[in-house]
Structures are given as structure tokens and as C-alpha cells.
Amino acid sequence: MASGRRVRTVEFSRDRVNVFFHILTACNLSCRHCYINPKEHGTQTLPIETIRTWMDLFSRRKSSANIIFLGGEPTLHPDLAFAVRHARRTGYQSVTIDTNGFLFHDILDRITPDDVDAISFSLDGAQAQTNDALRGEGSFAAVMRGIRQSVSRGFGTSVIFTASTANIQELSKMPALLHTLGVHRFFIQVVGLRGNSASGKVTAQAGAATWLDCVPKVAAEAADLGLTVTYPKVYLDPNEPFECAGRVADNVFIFPNGRVYRCPLCEDYPLHSLEIVDNRLQERPGITERELFELDIPEGCVMNRLIQPGNIRYGADGKPLHRIACCMLKREIVA
Ligand code: SF4
Numbered sequence: 001m002a003s004g005r006r007v008r009t010v011e012f013s014r015d016r017v018n019v020f021f022h023i024l025t026a027c028n029l030s031c032r033h034c035y036i037n038p039k040e041h042g043t044q045t046l047p048i049e050t051i052r053t054w055m056d057l058f059s060r061r062k063s064s065a066n067i068i069f070l071g072g073e074p075t076l077h078p079d080l081a082f083a084v085r086h087a088r089r090t091g092y093q094s095v096t097i098d099t100n101g102f103l104f105h106d107i108l109d110r111i112t113p114d115d116v117d118a119i120s121f122s123l124d125g126a127q128a129q130t131n132d133a134l135r136g137e138g139s140f141a142a143v144m145r146g147i148r149q150s151v152s153r154g155f156g157t158s159v160i161f162t163a164s165t166a167n168i169q170e171l172s173k174m175p176a177l178l179h180t181l182g183v184h185r186f187f188i189q190v191v192g193l194r195g196n197s198a199s200g201k202v203t204a205q206a207g208a209a210t211w212l213d214c215v216p217k218v219a220a221e222a223a224d225l226g227l228t229v230t231y232p233k234v235y236l237d238p239n240e241p242f243e244c245a246g247r248v249a250d251n252v253f254i255f256p257n258g259r260v261y262r263c264p265l266c267e268d269y270p271l272h273s274l275e276i277v278d279n280r281l282q283e284r285p286g287i288t289e290r291e292l293f294e295l296d297i298p299e300g301c302v303m304n305r306l307i308q309p310g311n312i313r314y315g316a317d318g319k320p321l322h323r324i325a326c327c328m329l330k331r332e333i334v335a
């Protein structure tokens, strides 16, 4: 490993709230692995007044808060620029837009690099054939154009690659491509078996051997090229402690119908522990994700055990070979 590179596990923290804000669920694409589920998440586009009010509910809770604007495709929202500036004004420590690259409403003309910390582009292949098979015809060309515009205008620019059996073979080609494009950060994600992927028919998680052989190595190669890389741990080492972010961190995933989840793996179910009603945040009574967070099982993450047990392998003694980490546990390599 090259000297000077810092590799760390990103610790969960209660002192910082990470707000993942889905301001609408509409999208111009129909990705095969899309996790948006309109039946559970609604189809509304939130008016800007509501976006501001809901943002304030969370910026006031902690001295340090990060916000990520999501959709659907958030740049389809005509008032995204106002929302971004409101986040800055009201003290969010970092502001990110996650986009599929189409950059509607000329968003880059309406904000400046000082308004956002990063624009994060979803790109699921190093070539059009692979990416477009997952994300739709023409999406590779659009995201390339968007990344180039973002970099050339001085925006912090990152790329999110959602790895599955459909594209993990191409992950090793990503570092060189991103370096050439001038991208600053590289996020590798594991496909979550939610939304379209829940059937397991369209995309599936790569197995443990493939993941462990491939992902840390590619992450190190990207860091060698000067990128900061983040990837999920997924499989815990034998003596590594298991922690559920629902117990020890403060992440919220807000949907336009007012549901607020603490765990993204619960998002296909009405298990949200919080909800926004009449612009007030309240705890939901009864059985919610909260009760699941308290369970200790040998397999690690309880929700993973319930909805995607296929990624757990057991030894001859009946014990899991790897406990599955919280989906929010990340490794980061800073070049
Ligand atoms: S994954 Fe994102 S870009 Fe793709 S269809 Fe879903 S919301 Fe749209």
C-alpha cells in the first residue's frame, strides 16, 4: 500500500446528523436496480416551502448536519437551487446533490461551487454498453457530459458506482476513467435488494469472494490516482465488532410522503420510526424499525437477514462465515 494514504473505517457518530432528503420521486430514467418504491414513498414533488421547513427540522437538531438531495432525480425539481442555498444559509455543514447526470433546469447555471460541496453522479459502468443496460439508453453519454461540465466549472465532483453481478466485472476500469475525467471522489455502493432489485431477478449482489477480491483492490488503485474512495464494508472480519447505525448514529432518510426512516434497508416496508405530520417530526408508535435495531443475531444486520439472506454463508458448524455489516458502515481511503 502506498505510503501517505490514509485508510479508515468511517465511525458512526451521534453528534452529526446525515439527512438524505428525497425531495421528489419522479425520474426521467427507469434503472433496473432503482430502489424508489412509489407505493411506499409516494409520488409527490414537495413544494419549496415544505422542503425548507423540513430541512429546518433537522438542521436545528445537531450542531453538525450534512444534507444530500436525492430523488427520483432531484434536478427535475424546479426549485432545487433555492433548496441548496437554504441549506447553506441555515448551517448545514455539507451539501450534496446526487444526480443521474441529466442536470435538468440548468442547475449548474443556477448554483455556484460555493453553494455545494459535491455533485455526485451515478455511473454504473466504464462503457456505455454496461451502464446503459442498467440505467437506460443514452444515460452514459448524458452522465459523461454532466461530469465534464461539473468539473470544468469547478464543482466538487464525485461518482457513485452501484456494484452488482451485472457490472462488478467492470469496476476495475473505473479508476482510470474517473482520473481522466478529473473526478475528486469515488463512492462504490453495493446494490440494495430494494425496489426493482427486490425480486433478485434483475440485479443481484456479488458474492463474498468476488466482493472481497475486487472492491478493496480497485479502491486502492483509485486512491493511487489521487481519488478519495469510499466503499461499504459488507462482510465483517472475524473479530470486527458489529454495530447497527440505527442504535449508534443519526441518519435520516426522508421521503415526500413524510416517512422518515433510520435504516435504508427498511424502505420497502412501512417500518419507518419517524414521520413528519403537519410539518412536525414525530416518533411512530408500535412496531417499527426501532425494535429491529435492538436484536442481536450471529449474522450481524437483522434487516439483511430478513430481506437478503442469500449473502450469508454458513460453515459446517452452522455459524456464519462472515457477519454482515450495517449497510452504512464504510471504509474510506484518502489519497
Ligand atoms: S436509480 Fe435514480 S436515476 Fe435510476 S430510475 Fe431510480 S431514481 Fe432514477
Ligand code: SF4
Binding pocket: 243, 244, 245, 246, 247, 262, 263, 264, 265, 292, 293, 300, 301, 302, 303, 304, 325, 326, 327, 328
Ligand atoms: S442496515 Fe442493518 S445494521 Fe444498519 S441500521 Fe439497518 S438494521 Fe441496523
